[in-house]
Amino acid sequence: MWARLIAASFALAVLPQGHAAEAKKIQDNSFLLEEAYNQEAGVVQHIQAFTYMKQSKDWFYTFTQEWPFPDETHQLSYTLPFLRLNDISSAGGVGDIALNYRYQAILKDRVAFSPRLSLVLPSGDYKTGRGAGALGLQVNLPLSLEVSDRFVTHWNLGATYTPNSRSINGTKANTSGTNYGASVIYLASEGFNLMLEAAGSAAQTVQPDGTRTKVRSFFINPGVRFAYDFSSGLQIVSGLSVPIGVGSSSGQSGVLLYLSFEHPFR
Numbered sequence: 001m002w003a004r005l006i007a008a009s010f011a012l013a014v015l016p017q018g019h020a021a022e023a024k025k026i027q028d029n030s031f032l033l034e035e036a037y038n039q040e041a042g043v044v045q046h047i048q049a050f051t052y053m054k055q056s057k058d059w060f061y062t063f064t065q066e067w068p069f070p071d072e073t074h075q076l077s078y079t080l081p082f083l084r085l086n087d088i089s090s091a092g093g094v095g096d097i098a099l100n101y102r103y104q105a106i107l108k109d110r111v112a113f114s115p116r117l118s119l120v121l122p123s124g125d126y127k128t129g130r131g132a133g134a135l136g137l138q139v140n141l142p143l144s145l146e147v148s149d150r151f152v153t154h155w156n157l158g159a160t161y162t163p164n165s166r167s168i169n170g171t172k173a174n175t176s177g178t179n180y181g182a183s184v185i186y187l188a189s190e191g192f193n194l195m196l197e198a199a200g201s202a203a204q205t206v207q208p209d210g211t212r213t214k215v216r217s218f219f220i221n222p223g224v225r226f227a228y229d230f231s232s233g234l235q236i237v238s239g240l241s242v243p244i245g246v247g248s249s250s251g252q253s254g255v256l257l258y259l260s261f262e263h264p265f266r
Contacts, residue, residue, distance in 0.1 A: 033183050057086040115139065128168075150186060196222050
């Protein structure tokens with residue numbers, strides 16, 4: 001059922017956000033969570049993430065492109081999701097596209113805060129579980145704190161509201177959901193991080209009879225990421241993690257692959 005898509009979209013970061021790296025630190029988007037650093041002026045980022053869930057054989061791929069508008073105070077981006085929910089359809093396809101705006105409200109000392117507002121377009125086929133079938137609105141509040149020169153933590157809290165969301169047979173109802181999470185990043189070296197994330201969600205889904213059911217998910221996600229810097233200004237960040245279901249998601253596990261390219265465009 002497409003309920004799994006909504007839960008996984010929050011838990012597995014369908015809407016990631018990033019930032020150009022500062023000297024001797026990787027300030028990039030995490031895997032399950034947003035880090036609160038907008039793109040700096042003149043730098044664009046192209047982000048890809050692929051998740052495969054072992055038990056269900058579902059997979060999720062997202063491509064996100066982020067632009068400063070015109071500098072890091074304001075950021076515009078879009079996210080293109082592609083996915084397959086194996087229990088509904090053996091064929092994959094496009095999901096609901098998100099258009100995102102982030103405001104860098106705080107960026108000083110060791111604290112960053114950048115609230116995001118997203119318009120979620122009904123581009124996915126709700127009949128195969130790849131979309132909500134209606135226009136949605138999402139907000140997320142990412143906060144990043146540098147605890148020390150070696151440790152950084154990230155905190156997320158968000159919500160989604162979709163009026164006239166559809167079930168797979170077309171029945172409509174208003175739905176809402178919440179997402180939350182926290183992470184600890186260890187800066188082992190200039191180009192290597194150890195990561196431990198925890199992210200959860202509670203999302204309503206529409207049933208064929210018009211009733212709504214709340215689906216919960218929670219994942220722990222240990223991982224690593226590497227940064228490669230080039231003299232041209234290009235930075236490549238690659239990463240690998242293993243999402244492990246806990247509580248309501250117990251028994252689920254998978255692998256997440258991450259790759260981003262960031263470079264000056266002027």
